[in-house]
Amino acid sequence: MRVHGQSYRTIFLADDGWTVAVIDQTRLPFAFELRYLQSAVEAADAIRDMVIRGAPLIGVTAAYGLALGMRSDPTDEGLGRAVELLAATRPTAVNLRWALDRVASLLRAASPEKRAEVAYAEAGTIAEEDVAACAAIGRHGFAILERLYAGRRGQPLRVLTHCNAGWLACVDWGTALAPVYAAHEAGIPVHVYADETRPRNQGASLTAFELGAHGVPCTVIADNTGGHLMQHGLVDLCIVGSDRTTATGDVANKIGTYLKALAAHDNGVPFYAALPSSTIDWTLDDGVRDVPIEERSPREVTHVRGRADDGRVLEVEVVAPGSTVENPGFDVTPARLVTGIITERGVAPASREGLAALYPERAGS
Amino acid sequence: MRVHGQSYRTIFLADDGWTVAVIDQTRLPFAFELRYLQSAVEAADAIRDMVIRGAPLIGVTAAYGLALGMRSDPTDEGLGRAVELLAATRPTAVNLRWALDRVASLLRAASPEKRAEVAYAEAGTIAEEDVAACAAIGRHGFAILERLYAGRRGQPLRVLTHCNAGWLACVDWGTALAPVYAAHEAGIPVHVYADETRPRNQGASLTAFELGAHGVPCTVIADNTGGHLMQHGLVDLCIVGSDRTTATGDVANKIGTYLKALAAHDNGVPFYAALPSSTIDWTLDDGVRDVPIEERSPREVTHVRGRADDGRVLEVEVVAPGSTVENPGFDVTPARLVTGIITERGVAPASREGLAALYPERAGS
Numbered sequence: 043m044r045v046h047g048q049s050y051r052t053i054f055l056a057d058d059g060w061t062v063a064v065i066d067q068t069r070l071p072f073a074f075e076l077r078y079l080q081s082a083v084e085a086a087d088a089i090r091d092m093v094i095r096g097a098p099l100i101g102v103t104a105a106y107g108l109a110l111g112m113r114s115d116p117t118d119e120g121l122g123r124a125v126e127l128l129a130a131t132r133p134t135a136v137n138l139r140w141a142l143d144r145v146a147s148l149l150r151a152a153s154p155e156k157r158a159e160v161a162y163a164e165a166g167t168i169a170e171e172d173v174a175a176c177a178a179i180g181r182h183g184f185a186i187l188e189r190l191y192a193g194r195r196g197q198p199l200r201v202l203t204h205c206n207a208g209w210l211a212c213v214d215w216g217t218a219l220a221p222v223y224a225a226h227e228a229g230i231p232v233h234v235y236a237d238e239t240r241p242r243n244q245g246a247s248l249t250a251f252e253l254g255a256h257g258v259p260c261t262v263i264a265d266n267t268g269g270h271l272m273q274h275g276l277v278d279l280c281i282v283g284s285d286r287t288t289a290t291g292d293v294a295n296k297i298g299t300y301l302k303a304l305a306a307h308d309n310g311v312p313f314y315a316a317l318p319s320s321t322i323d324w325t326l327d328d329g330v331r332d333v334p335i336e337e338r339s340p341r342e343v344t345h346v347r348g349r350a351d352d353g354r355v356l357e358v359e360v361v362a363p364g365s366t367v368e369n370p371g372f373d374v375t376p377a378r379l380v381t382g383i384i385t386e387r388g389v390a391p392a393s394r395e396g397l398a399a400l401y402p403e404r405a406g407s
Numbered sequence: 408m409r410v411h412g413q414s415y416r417t418i419f420l421a422d423d424g425w426t427v428a429v430i431d432q433t434r435l436p437f438a439f440e441l442r443y444l445q446s447a448v449e450a451a452d453a454i455r456d457m458v459i460r461g462a463p464l465i466g467v468t469a470a471y472g473l474a475l476g477m478r479s480d481p482t483d484e485g486l487g488r489a490v491e492l493l494a495a496t497r498p499t500a501v502n503l504r505w506a507l508d509r510v511a512s513l514l515r516a517a518s519p520e521k522r523a524e525v526a527y528a529e530a531g532t533i534a535e536e537d538v539a540a541c542a543a544i545g546r547h548g549f550a551i552l553e554r555l556y557a558g559r560r561g562q563p564l565r566v567l568t569h570c571n572a573g574w575l576a577c578v579d580w581g582t583a584l585a586p587v588y589a590a591h592e593a594g595i596p597v598h599v600y601a602d603e604t605r606p607r608n609q610g611a612s613l614t615a616f617e618l619g620a621h622g623v624p625c626t627v628i629a630d631n632t633g634g635h636l637m638q639h640g641l642v643d644l645c646i647v648g649s650d651r652t653t654a655t656g657d658v659a660n661k662i663g664t665y666l667k668a669l670a671a672h673d674n675g676v677p678f679y680a681a682l683p684s685s686t687i688d689w690t691l692d693d694g695v696r697d698v699p700i701e702e703r704s705p706r707e708v709t710h711v712r713g714r715a716d717d718g719r720v721l722e723v724e725v726v727a728p729g730s731t732v733e734n735p736g737f738d739v740t741p742a743r744l745v746t747g748i749i750t751e752r753g754v755a756p757a758s759r760e761g762l763a764a765l766y767p768e769r770a771g772s
Contacts, residue, residue: 071727236730238708240605240629243725246708250727261731264605264708265630266663270738273665273695298631300638304669330638343603343611343629346711348723358713358723360608362436362615365601366626373635 043209043223045074045255051213052099053106053169060113060162062106064094067210071251072349079103082111082124089131089138092242096211097285097321098176101137102169104128108145109161116154121146134294134336134372136286136323141168169213175318175386176215183221183281183316183384184228190278190312191230198231198259200278202268205239205296206248207283207316217316218281219253221384226258234260235277237268239296241342241369265298269305280306281384284317289405291377291392292329293317297370303379315375315392316384322397324404329374340367408574408588410439410620416578417464418471418534425478425527427471429459432575436616437714444468447476447489454496454503457607461576462650462686463541466502467534469493473510474526481519486511499659499701499737501651501688506533534578540683540751541580548586548646548681548749549593555643555677556595563596563624565643567633570604570661571613572648572681582681583646584618586749591623599625600642602633604661606707606734630663634670645671646749649682654770656742656757657694658682662735668744680740680757681749687762689769694739705732 043050056063056078062085066077077093079085085107088094094103111124125146132138145164152160191199207218215223225232234253239245246262253260263271271277280302286294293299293315306313326332344367345357361367380392390396398405408415421428421443427450431442442458444450450472453459459468476489490511497503510529517525556564572583580588590597599618604610611627618625628636636642645667651659658664658680671678691697709732710722726732745757755761763770 072724235733238605238726240603240631246726246730248727250730254727254729259731261733262708262726263733264662266605266661266666266738267733267735269665269669270662270700270735271733273738296631297629297635300634301631301666301670304634304673305666308669335635343627346713346723346725348711348725350715350721350723356715356723358711358715358721359437360711360713361603361611361627362619364619365611365615366624368600368626368628368632368636370632370635373631373638 043214043252043256052094052210053102053213062110064088064103065210066093067095067248068093071247072355079106079110081114082107082127085110086127086131089128096206097135097137097283098172098212098217098318100132100135101141101320102165102172102213104138105141105145105161105165105168108142108149109158109165112149112158112161116157121149121157132336133334134285137320140320144168172213172318173215176212176217176220178386179217179316179318179384180215180220180224182388183314184224186279186314186389187221187225187230187232194278198233199225200233200235200276202235202237202271202277202280202302203249204237204245204282204299204302206244208249208252210248210252211283217283217318220316221281222258223256232258234258235268235271236260236262237265237298237302238262239298240265268302272305272309272311277311279312279314281314281316284315284321285372286333287315287317287322287383288326288329288333289322289324289397290327290394291380291383291397293375293380294329294333294372295375297373300373300375303375307379312381313379314382314384315380319385319387319401319404330376333374336371338369338371340369343367343369408579408617408621417459417575418467418578427475429453429468430575431458432460432613433458436612437720444475446479447472447492450475451492451496454493461571462500462502462648463537463577463582463683465497465500466506466685467530467537467578469503470506470510470530470533473507473514474523474530477514477523477526481522486514486522497701498699499650502685505685509533537578537683538580541577541582541585543751544582544681544683544749545580545585545589547753548679549589551644551679551754552586552590552595552597559643563598564590565598565600565641567600567602567636567642567645567667568614569602569610569647569664569667571609573614573617575613575617576648582648582683585681586646587623588621597623599623600633600636601625601627602630602663602667603627604663605630633667637670637674637676642676644677644679646679646681649680649686650737651698652680652682652687652748653691653694653698654687654689654762655692655759656745656748656762658740658745659694659698659737660740662738665738665740668740672744677746678744679747679749680745684750684752684766684769695741698739701736703734703736705734708732708734
């Protein structure tokens with residue numbers, strides 16, 4: 043997508059052909075800077091510290107992290123260590139494990155001297171597949187937006203989203219925002235309500251940044267506000283991403299997603315999750331019971347990062363000193379609250395039958 | 408309640424007998440300072456700028472604001488101007504109008520030279536009534552907490568609250584937190600989950616501060632988190648305050664309350680609103696349709712106030728530059744989601760019949 047008039051992906055190889063360049067998302071929205079990764083450790087740090095984030099991009103970065111690891115130590119031991127290091131960074135995103143398994147199984151079959159080359163090639167393939175999957179999600183979701191827009195008599199279609207599931211969460215296009223970009227390209231006026239998404243404010247910083255940079259109108263709201271807007275008929279549909287979706291259609295996504303799904307359900311607003319099928323965990327049936335939820339640092343709640351009047355970006359403390367804090371990173375929206383799941387193969391009802399019909403080769407696994 | 412070992416009310420007369428002292432809530436939780444009001448204009452500013460906030464305290468402050476106005480201009484014109492000035496500060500809190508009407512009708516019947524004295528006396532009476540009402544709310548709510556605690560087999564009772572409806576929102580005790588303080592005093596272990604309550608963070612700053620100062624255990628969570636906690640059985644009940652409640656039991660309260668009520672309903676968690684009957688607007692039947700919702704400054708969303716590492720309290724910008732913002736201050740929780748309304752006369756079902764049974768003399772008005 044475009045930033046300052048130039049096209050970018052969130053991750054790509056630098057001119058030297060092996061260093062992995064990523065957009066440093068901890069610097070957005072106030073600075074647009076690249077970060078260069080040259081080892082598996084640097085890739086793991088980038089995932090853990092959320093220099094990059096978003097389930098699809100985490101998967102691609104982990105794949106490149108393995109490739110970097112193979113440059114320095116392509117032995118079986120080195121492979122095992124790199125996989126372990128990268129797998130331990132973020133427990134909820136299923137793409138992380140999926141991408142590592144996919145690359146590692148190829149590497150185990152390859153001789154050590156070939157492993158770096160094989161890993162780079164496979165990471166590149168995963169990245170290209172993600173771009174294609176997001177583009178396909180955009181096309182399938184576009185049909186939903188087009189249909190809803192027909193009822194708006196020329197007024198902009200109002201889409202509420204939570205957190206950031208745009209191109210910054212993927213390699214390009216995004217998942218939840220891919221249909222929005224597709225509608226925008228097609229000349230359908232779209233207006234996005236972006237939940238701020240405390241504690242890390244990905245909505246206010248990343249979603250608002252990327253939509254603004256691409257020219258899509260966007261209004262930032264506090265996480266508390268979406269229910270009120272839906273009560274008053276001001277939202278036409280919700281679209282969110284997912285970090286892990288069960289075989290039965292339960293959607294694990296950024297903490298707070300469940301509250302918006304409840305409000306959508308209470309007000310008859312369609313609620314969609316958009317995700318590549320690599321995000322589906324075919325082994326899980328009950329998301330609330332079974333999806334591991336990452337407990338993140340209390341500091342994300344006690345402190346807020348922002349730009350002071352003098353231009354410095356710094357953290358300020360916002361919680362009464364001495365308070366304890368809990369900070370689960372994700373919640374699970376039960377399938378009964380999800381209107382449909384938009385995947386690269388089409389839109390499925392949020393149910394075992396619905397997902398199995400789109401992915402018959404996976405549903406039995 | 409107690410701060411640094413000393414008992415305070417949120418509003419009281421200074422030693423000179425006429426200056427109105429309030430706790431400056433914009434300085435909390437990092438500094439505990441008093442602000443002194445000496446004119447109706449200063450009282451109106453304090454209400455508008457949220458130096459003081461909370462429906463009951465707004466009412467008491469407005470009453471004292473009229474008294475300050477009568478000191479400088481006790482004519483009919485002066486009275487009219489002071490009422491108009493104070494009434495325009497906050498549109499949602501019904502106590503504001505209620506307190507102004509109550510004092511103004513007495514003043515109109517009094518001769519100008521008596522008006523300041525009458526107004527001070529009536530403002531003092533309103534303050535004392537608020538303390539008594541909050542204490543009674545505490546007793547009635549305590550019975551609910553005591554009953555739920557019986558099912559906890561000695562484990563702490565976990566109460567989720569939104570925004571601040573504690574003693575800082577009132578003169579003493581609070582509304583939503585009065586039952587919590589009553590349980591704490593009675594030796595029932597209570598643990599409060601305080602929603603941060605963006606955009607102004609009253610939960611993280613005020614609720615966490617006042618509970619901490621009084622010794623009640625408190626965990627601050629992002630506004631996004633409560634649904635996840637309720638899904639996992641970690642909340643025994645929710646109690647919130649109210650800025651205006653309809654005759655039918657719809658509860659207008661800080662933006663985001665509706666989302667927590669939905670989650671409580673979805674998970675079988677009791678959801679109570681605690682409020683003095685002065686908060687009930689007997690003229691309204693449909694809260695979502697009829698309660699005016701204050702749209703507040705975008706800056707509350709785009710900026711967050713906090714304490715930097717060097718100890719300075721400042722505002723930092725947190726939203727991508729150029730984004731538009733919407734900032735409604737309240738939402739309405741339909742009565743169907745409210746388990747009961749805790750008032751100074753007892754606990755009523757959230758319905759016209761329930762409220763009318765407790766307040767037969769008002770229900771027909």
